[in-house]
Amino acid sequence: MKRIIATLALAAAALTASACSTDTTSAPESTTTTQAAANYTYSPPSRPATQPPVAPESTSTSPAAARNKPAGYISEATWTDGEWPFTVAEGTLMCAAPSRVTFTANRTMYAVNGAAKKAGGFDDIAAIWKSSPNGLKADLTPVIDAGLALC
Incomplete structure (x- = not known):
């Protein structure tokens, strides 16, 4: 039994040694594969040419007209x-639910309508509300309507 195990161990060692050998003369197929790999040049897949997106031309030459502005x-x-x-x-x-219209100018947010005044936390619009030539305050109805349209 010991003799069989020793024989198997010798056979396994011989197989391992021949598998790890770097001699390419005994494997002509691998030489052919290696030569083909040496002649191969990688070329990436072709893609259709695309044009970069182009922004529409502005009709104004003013730098202020070119800057981004919020919806309101x-x-x-x-x-x-x-x-x-x-x-x-x-x-x-701006309009906050349910219908609070505010106006922000110079980093200050003002309550424009009654819902925003009632909610609190906003400055009083009276600070920037212009008087009409007749002595009354200017009409805020169009501003309120424009603000509610943002809701």
């Missing part, structure tokens, strides 16, 4: 709904 941005220069009601030149209208 309004300004005295672009206001077309009657008299501009504020003493500041521009700002951003």
Whole structure:
């Protein structure tokens, strides 16, 4: 029994030695594969040419017209709904649920309608609310309507 085990161990060692051999003369197929691999040049898959997206041309040459503005941005220069009601030149209208309309100008958020005033936490619009030539305050109804349209 010991003799059989010793013979098997010798056979296993001989097989392991021949499997680890780096002699390529006994394996002509691997030489052919190696030569073919040496002649291979990688080329990435072709892709269709694409054009980068192009922004639409602006009709204005003003740098201010080119900057991004939020959806509720309004300004005295672009206001077309009657008299501009504020003493500041521009700002951003916002609407918070359920119907709180606010106007932000110079980093201050003002309550425009009753719902925003009732909610609290906003400055009083009276600080920037312009008076009309007749002595009354300018009409805020168009501003409130524009703000509610954002809800």
